[in-house]
Amino acid sequence: MTTGRNWEQEFSDYLSTERNYSEHTNINYLHDIREFHSFMMEEAIDHFTDVTYMDVRLYLTHLRKQEFARTTVARKISSLRSFYAFLLREKVMNENPFAFVSHAKKQLRLPKFFYSQEMEALFDVVYANNDPLTLRDRALLELLYATGIRVSECAGILLPDIDQTYQAILIRGKGNKERYVPFGAFALDAVNDYTKGGRDILMEHHMKEHQTLLINHYGDPLTPRGIRYCLSKVIEKASLTRKIHPHMLRHTFATDLLNNGADMRTVQELLGHASLSSTQIYTHVTKEHLKETYMKHHPRA
Incomplete structure (x- = not known):
């Protein structure tokens, strides 16, 4: 991998220009990726391309310990799955380590409204x-x-x-x-x-x-x-x-x-x-x- 490239920024540019995502969505994706990067640093994983399926399982355990709502975990995994799909597209990864993670079934939360x-x-x-x-x-x-x-x-x-x-x-x-x-x-x-x-x-x-x-x-x-x-x-x-x-x-x-x-x-x-x-x-x-x-x-x- 070419380690000098800023993959977070390139992914952000891709979301804005090619996927036409809103600034709000873009910010959420980057937040999830940077959060994962912090986890990587704690686990002594140097680069995004060094992440394995086992690392992903450890991260899932880490998220569950934080007691996030299932919808929040699902969103974080979706962000990372998309990020690694982008790295696959750029030919710096041979496989997507987040591809095996099943979509967490979302709880049906009814919208609240004013009476x-x-x-x-x-x-x-x-x-x-x-x-x-x-x-x-x-x-x-x-x-x-x-x-x-x-x-x-x-x-x-x-x-x-x-x-x-x-x-x-x-x-x-x-x-x-x-x-x-x-x-x-x-x-x-x-x-x-x-x-x-x-x-x-x-x-x-x-x-x-x-x-x-x-x-x-x-x-x-x-x-x-x-x-x-x-x-x-x-x-x-x-x-x-x-x-x-x-x-x-x-x-x-x-x-x-x-x-x-x-x-x-x-x-x-x-x-x-x-x-x-x-x-x-x-x-x-x-x-x-x-x-x-x-x-x-x-x-x-």
Whole structure:
């Protein structure tokens, strides 16, 4: 093997350019590979090409001792299997030492969603007053619930992406795939109120010029991390007691559509899922919801 080459970086470039993976996915792959490299150093394994099937078995034992969830272990192994497939492709390996590892069966974890009273509590917070940042949080909450887009996708919305006539937004999703997602009157009003009474004021005050829709107190674009922080503060103000996270808005969007009769293919398209199987998990949620309602209200349940 040519030991001078940076295989981690070359693999990262391959994922970005040839596989068109998102930056987030790329970062996860590299994290898993670097974690494995740390294990190699502990075991005195000098190079990636020196890894054997026995080393992989030792690594699996190491992961199990860490008590990771099965889904986490499966993801780490998948990352390394892909990395070694790349090394095979580059003809620096004769075989993939991770090829023998069977795919760990994933536990079916149903997506958590907000109940209607919880959504009402969240909206009460963002409609409490009309200062610039509350108007922004209102637009943010209305958009996420109206469209089901990911937090990272929401951070990337530019003003020209919003078609007010057709009430649709151009969304750039995973793998830089574009899709149009419609939104309703509440979200439209919230966005308009924010752009005129919130965004414009902050942009002018801080003398900023850019097209990003969602901004922070200083007029700079909100990052995905910034959006999660803003939502966590809204959730905190709503005094919701159970453990919840911003991504549940996406789950709530999908669950509410299916509960109200939307077909699976449409929901798949709106969510930007490449595979229908990713969307089908929400049918389990709706079945759970039906069962819960039945058990609660049927006299002989």
